[in-house]
Amino acid sequence: MPKYFLKGCDYPNMATKKTLPPVLEILRDNIVEHGNPLALKSKELSSWAKGLDLPEKGQILYYTGGEYQLLPYIDSLVKTLTYVDPASNIFSWLMEARKIVNKTGINAEKIYASILAKDKERYFSINYQAATILQKLGYDLCYDGKNELYSGALLYELGFWKELKEYAGKVAKSIEKTEAKTIVCLSPHAAEMFKIIYPKLVDFPKVEVKTFIEMVWEKRDLLPQINYNQPVVIHDSCRMARELGITQEIRDILTSVGVTYIEPIRNKEWTTCCGGPSKMLFPEISKIVAERRINELSDTGSKKALISCPYCLSALQSGIVKDNDFVLDDIVEFLYRGFKN
Amino acid sequence: MSDLNKELSEYTKNLNKASKDSNINRAITRAVKAYRDTVEDTMERHPHTPELAEEVRRIKEYSMENNQQLLEKAMQSIEKNKGKAFYAKDREEALRITNEIIGTGKTVVKGKSMLGEELQIRHGLEESGNEVWETDLGEFILQLKNDRPMHILSPAIHVPREQVAEIFTEFFKKEIPPDIAQEVAVVREFLREKYFTADVGISGANVVAADTGQIVIIENEGNVRLCTGAPPVHIVLVGIEKLVPSFLDSMKVAEVTWRYAQYASPSYVNIISGPSKTGDIEKVTTYGAHGPKEFYVIFVDNGRSEMLKDPTCRQALSCLRCGGCMYECPVFQVTAGHYGRTYLSGIGSVWTSFVDGGVEEAAPMLYTCLRCGRCVERCPMKIEVPTMVGELRNRLVSE
Structure with a gap:
């Protein structure tokens, strides 16, 4: 058993089960089960696109991966973690909260939002602004909206490669359905995943992966x-x-x-x-x-x-x-x- | 709450505490600036260095592929040179061999060696009833302070002169002011007597040439010259990854090592092939003229063979221990060696996973790495630390 690892939420019997820091397991489980690290509802994550009426299929797929949208929630969580000893019972309780919330059917977003989400408006609108810039530059975008899945970059970062392989298959399929020839990633982490990591793991659709910066650079004169x-x-x-x-x-x-x-x-x-x-x-x-x-x-x-x-x-x-x-x-x-x- | 919870919590608390320590902050900030400025200046003066580093990368890759053959060759060469060569598969064996050579009740002077830290050789010899003195100034300070190195090249990087003065005043039982020149002088005077009365000198090595059996040790203080030259017995403890095919290769490795360790040229490069000898009287070779009569080289594995078999992590064996990556690591810059055990920072987490406790002991370090990759930019061997850290995290959670 790893000497330094914390008792995991799901593994009360430490004598027989290997344990991970609870925060890692929560992130892993949320990505695998809910398609994003904090188990936020896809309707919420795609709400920024209201009014743009982007089609779900097209040549250029605009991919947010929910990453900007997740930031205010992560910040809230981190602010909590900073002041709570990870070895404490309170920490374990906090980490369990998400699961309890899900199991009992309480709206998780409301809980998160009620903790601290003051930057939500800013981070959500960056998605809107980036899409608008690309459209103004003449790119015809599609967006997978509620079906869009997080890239799984954290699974890769944290070492959950077995889970990533399975998860990446789902993401690849969802991208394939959009019939896109190019994916434009708002986050370099997502671009790295699709460009460098995914091809090693799954049968990734033959699409060109670009960052928002590259797309803008190509038409910078406009x-x-x-x-x-x-x-x-x-x-x-x-x-x-x-x-x-x-x-x-x-x-x-x-x-x-x-x-x-x-x-x-x-x-x-x-x-x-x-x-x-x-x-x-x-x-x-x-x-x-x-x-x-x-x-x-x-x-x-x-x-x-x-x-x-x-x-x-x-x-x-x-x-x-x-x-x-x-x-x-x-x-x-x-x-x-x-x-x- | 279990003890396991407590341990990670303690590690985190320790990191947090170090990040707020003004001594560490001041010392590392100065060291990072000095390192970057000096390396830049040094590279300008010796612009062939990056190209030479590429050649050294190829030498190291070849040496890894042919490690077993090089080891055999080096051991034969050392024996031909009238030295004695040993292979130790782990710490216990390395300690047993060293103890058998030294025995008990002896005085030992020791040069700085990361392998020595890994094997905890000083403690091992002290437990066998020997008196052991660290002779590198930084290591000497830490020996008195009962502390561990916070950087592989500048072990006492976190101890400012004022604290050194306090430690020395207590040890030497006389007032030592916080004046660096006086602090250096008092240690020089104290150790001088130890070099010439010691029974054994112990050193590490930066590189070993298999074809000639020559050991290359880079240093600035001059303590290694004395440690390896004055006592009647010299023992070298060296990791098997330090082997290269030829003497010329060893010189290339040495030059790249010191250059990336911020030296245009170090004060001393020791090249040792065997015991001291003379044939001045009637051409009869007699050993132990002015230097050691006995010369021992112990090649230590201690997990390195496993590393060699590992397709992702074997590249870590190419590490020259120049320390450049640590100066570029944003976490090391705020916590110094608290981000580590024997081996420090990202590259240290890989070494720890193989030679100093295993991947489970390395877990906190593996997760401390930002995987930002700036260490790779600095590394003359272009060792992909983020790749290895990712792989080891994967193994850890997959076990």
Whole structure:
């Protein structure tokens, strides 16, 4: 039995069963059973698309993976975890809550929403803004709406590869049904999964996988100018820069819209992690890593950083200390300004 | 609540505490900046280094493929050089062989060695009734502080001069001010006597040339020269992964190692082939002239063979222990060696999984890794730590 592992929620008999930290098991079970790490209802996750009337089938599949939508809920959970000893009974109780809630049929979303979901509006609308930008650039998008499944990136990250293999089959089938030839991923984590990991695991449909950044970059000449007369600083996400090799595209896009940018001390393939990956298990360390990255970004003198990954956006947000007027924009939010004007 | 719960909780608390420790924060921040600046400067002065690193990658890959043959060859070469070569499959065997050579009631001076830490050799020898002195300044501080290394190259990276002064004042029983030059001087004076009265010197090795049996040890302080040169017996403890085919290969590995460890050139590179000898009187070869009369090399496996068989994790054996990855690790930057056991940070979690307790003991470390991949950018061997960490997490949860 792993010496350091916590007693799992489902395994009260520790003498005979191997145990994992409960938070890992909850995330795994939720993805496998509910199609996303927090077991949020698909109707809720796809609610941002109201009004866009995107078809379910088409050449270009717009894929959110529910990742931006999940952020406020994850933040709520993390804030809870930060102040609760993972070894405590309270922690176990909290982790059990989701299961109890599901078993008793109580609306889980209401519980989560009632805890802390103040950023919900912002993160949900990033999906809308990104879709709108792509449409304005002439891309004809489809969206799988309520059928869209999370990419399973966390299953991969946390080591649940057996479960991922099975789960990836379901995701691949759901993508195949859309008849898309191209998937445009809003999150670099999803792009990494479809581009690099899935082909090793399942018979993945022969589709081209692209990030939102690449799609915009290809039509950057059509972007409206942005009236922002101060330099912004670019935070490269680890996945985007090191796994997908996308760095210059972001800079080209900013040049196209007439915005000057500054490079932080650590950038491109040398970028510093936002701390996001350790948010669930080591929230305090995650926050300190985020604070240090915020320092690197703000040391450039810029007052605004542009982010192109949902997890970086959320993690770095927690690294901005009180009274610091440094602002983080997702690159989607920033580019959307041009269309609003 | 079970003890298991408590352990992960303790690990997390320890990490959190370290991240708020101003000594660690100050020391690591300075060290990271110094490392990056120096490496940049060093690479500019020696621009052939990245290309040489690529060649070393190929040498290491070849050496892994042919490890068994290289081991046999190296052992034969050492014996030809009038040294004695041993193979130890695990810690117990390494300790037994070392104890058999040394016996009891001896004074031992020891150079810095990660393998020595892995085997806890100092404690093993002390338990057998020997007096053992760490001679690397950082290790010496930690020996007195009863602490463990917080970086593989700069073990006492977390101890500021003020704390060193307190430790030395208590140990030497005289006031030592928090002045680095004076702190260094007092240890120099103390250890000098130990080198020349010690019965045995112990060292690690950075690389071993199989064709000549030559042991290469990189250092700056000069303590290794004294440890390996002054006592009548020299014992080398070295992991089997340090073998390369030829002397020329060993020099290439050495240069890349010190360059990525931020040195344009280290103060000393020790190359040792066998016991000290002279033929100055009537051309009769006599051993033990000025240096050791006896020379022993113990090749230690302790899980490395298993690692070699592992298609995903064998690449970790190419690690040169330059320490560059740690300076780039965002978690190490805030917690130092608290993110680790004997081996530290992401690469350390892989090593721990094979040679220092197994994957279950490595679990907290494996899940501490951000898998951000910046270590790979720095690594001269391009070791894919995030890939290995992912694989080991998978094994852990699949067991």
